[in-house]
Amino acid sequence: LGGSLGAGGLSRLSSEPSPYHLPILASTALRLLVALGLRRLTP
Known part of the structure; x- marks a missing residue:
């Protein structure tokens, strides 16, 4: 969920850093x- 979106945000962050990217x-x-915590809790 949102894997490609996160990667796009990271690449955009490295190219043009701005305070707006921090909350995202x-x-x-x-x-x-x-998600990792829930995956650990569920057997």
Whole structure:
């Protein structure tokens, strides 16, 4: 979910860094952590 979107955001971030990308990157990282945590909890 949102894998390609995250990759696109990362490449865009490296090309033109702006404060607007920070919340997007943070939410993407948080979503990844939550997904990993849920995957660990479910057998």
